[in-house]
Amino acid sequence: MDKVNLVEKFTLFDDRWSPKIVGELNGQYVKLAKLKGEFVWHHHQAEDELFFVIRGRLTMRLPEKEIVIEEGEFVIVPRGVEHCPVAAEEVLVLLFEPKSTAHTGDVHTEMTVETLDWI
Amino acid sequence: MDKVNLVEKFTLFDDRWSPKIVGELNGQYVKLAKLKGEFVWHHHQAEDELFFVIRGRLTMRLPEKEIVIEEGEFVIVPRGVEHCPVAAEEVLVLLFEPKSTAHTGDVHTEMTVETLDWI
Numbered sequence: 001m002d003k004v005n006l007v008e009k010f011t012l013f014d015d016r017w018s019p020k021i022v023g024e025l026n027g028q029y030v031k032l033a034k035l036k037g038e039f040v041w042h043h044h045q046a047e048d049e050l051f052f053v054i055r056g057r058l059t060m061r062l063p064e065k066e067i068v069i070e071e072g073e074f075v076i077v078p079r080g081v082e083h084c085p086v087a088a089e090e091v092l093v094l095l096f097e098p099k100s101t102a103h104t105g106d107v108h109t110e111m112t113v114e115t116l117d118w119i
Numbered sequence: 120m121d122k123v124n125l126v127e128k129f130t131l132f133d134d135r136w137s138p139k140i141v142g143e144l145n146g147q148y149v150k151l152a153k154l155k156g157e158f159v160w161h162h163h164q165a166e167d168e169l170f171f172v173i174r175g176r177l178t179m180r181l182p183e184k185e186i187v188i189e190e191g192e193f194v195i196v197p198r199g200v201e202h203c204p205v206a207a208e209e210v211l212v213l214l215f216e217p218k219s220t221a222h223t224g225d226v227h228t229e230m231t232v233e234t235l236d237w238i
Contacts, residue, residue, distance in 0.1 A: 003186050003194045025167035025195050026147065026217050048144035054191075067122050072173075075122045076144050096215060098145050 006032065006054055010092055012119045017111050019095055019103055020119040031095040031116070041084040042105035049077045049097045056091030060084075125151065125173055129211055131238045136230050138214055138222055139238040150214040150235070160203040161224035168196045168216045175210030179203075 004022050009032055013020055016034045023030035035058065051058060052074035060067045060075055061084040069075050077083045104112045123141050128151055132139055135153045142149035154177065170177060171193035179186045179194055180203040188194050196202045223231045 001181065001186070001194065001197065001200070003188050003192045005189075005192045007191055023169065023193070023195050025169055025197075025215065028145065028147065028215075030169070030193075030195075030215075050142065050144055050149070062120065067120070069122050070124075072126055073122045073124045074142070074149075075120065076142050076149075078120065078144075081120070096144070096147075096149075 004030075006094065009119055010034070010054075016090070017103075018113050019116055021116050022119060024099070027099055028096060029099050029101075029116075031097070032119075033093050033095060034090055035085060035087045035093060036090040037087065039085045040104055040107050040109050040111060041082055042107040043082045044077075044079055044097075044101055044105045046079055047098045047101040048079050049101060050095060051075050051077070051085070052094040052096070054092040054094055056087065056089060058091045058093060059086045059088075061086055123149075125213065128238055129153070129173075135209070136222075137232050138235055140235050141238060143218070146218055147215060148218050148220075148235075150216070151238075152212050152214060153209055154204060154206045154212060155209040156206065158204045159223055159226050159228050159230060160201055161226040162201045163196075163198055163216075163220055163224045165198055166217045166220045167198050168220060169214060170194050170196070170204070171213040171215070173211040173213055175206065175208055177210045177212060178205045178207075180205055
């Protein structure tokens, strides 16, 4: 059992929209990702998804509104809800979600990463 | 769906060793707690438990070693592992764990809180 330092882990990768696994518990993964630009609209059929902003600002577009998530804030997107993460500048996020979660949900695009790395 | 600001949430309570629920997803709770002093040795039979230090320093005593967790770091204590959180000064932590988790695990003491509040 070792601790995980987020700043250290974020130095280990530069690719965006490609979540890395940094922890596993109770059938869930803790992931880190660097995001910039606009992702794809998608939803997850059976998984709620938590986005916690570690550095920067993330905009979560939703069907009826958008939520701007600042450093030290999180949002939980419930299963079934369409969403599209957008970041004008690079944002560092921690994700918490079931191991089964595909990051582009029901949508398969060129941004889809099939296999996530542990770092 | 609303975002959660950790700093704001931490201003809403002062009691220590009494986790507050700030989110729910996939059968898990996100909780915040203020800790100072020494807790009780305990384990959780069926739940892995994540401790993420938001501010301060947390020492996790384990049977074979202790881990000092600083701001921006987390540790996952696997199910079944005896542990005792200790904090010389107040530490603010975020917890991820199944809804079923009792914070003193298999031990029942005067520190045990039976019902957790949502804040």
